Amino acid sequence: MSKKLKILVFPDPKLRTVAKKITKFDKSLEKLSDNMLHTMYDANGIGLAATQVDEHIRLVVMDLSEDRNEPMVFVNPEYKVQKEHKLVEFEEGCLSIPGFNHNIARPDNIELKWQDLKGKEHEIKPEGMLSICIQHEIDHLEGKLMVDYVSALKRDRVRKRLLKEFKRK
Ligand code: GNR
Numbered sequence: 001m002s003k004k005l006k007i008l009v010f011p012d013p014k015l016r017t018v019a020k021k022i023t024k025f026d027k028s029l030e031k032l033s034d035n036m037l038h039t040m041y042d043a044n045g046i047g048l049a050a051t052q053v054d055e056h057i058r059l060v061v062m063d064l065s066e067d068r069n070e071p072m073v074f075v076n077p078e079y080k081v082q083k084e085h086k087l088v089e090f091e092e093g094c095l096s097i098p099g100f101n102h103n104i105a106r107p108d109n110i111e112l113k114w115q116d117l118k119g120k121e122h123e124i125k126p127e128g129m130l131s132i133c134i135q136h137e138i139d140h141l142e143g144k145l146m147v148d149y150v151s152a153l154k155r156d157r158v159r160k161r162l163l164k165e166f167k168r169k
């Protein structure tokens, strides 16, 4: 059975941890990705990085399907921005910053590499939501959050609100 994990909320300093590369492709990695998918579905998210559940390894789960039945797992995901690219804005949300949505500009043309749970390597040029979402998730693995793209005033406002809201929760 999979377990629901606790999602860290900004400004928890643990969200600033840089995640370590995964080198062991074992049962415990499978189990964590199952638990992360369960946690993501329960929270109605489209993606989740291990950092958000206080596991500081380079693991991301995602499901971009309408019916929420196409789980994806990315181990050690990395991307390169293509020379030919535009910045495209999209209104993003984050399970670690509840109630905060903001337009974030990201490159639309990337080359993505990752490994699966068996350690096999994959490479694609993603488009649309996959491109946006994987960049958002890789930011988490680097300790970076959506609030880092907005003004200090907005960041401070959301920080204060969430500190109050999540005090002793
Ligand atoms: O559920 C999520 N929705 C979303 C919408 C637009 C851009 C990125 C995302 S990811 C987010 C889940 C989350 O916080 N992942 O880290």
Ligand code: NI
Pocket (backbone or CB within 6 Å): 093, 094, 095, 096, 136, 140
């Ligand atoms: Ni997020």
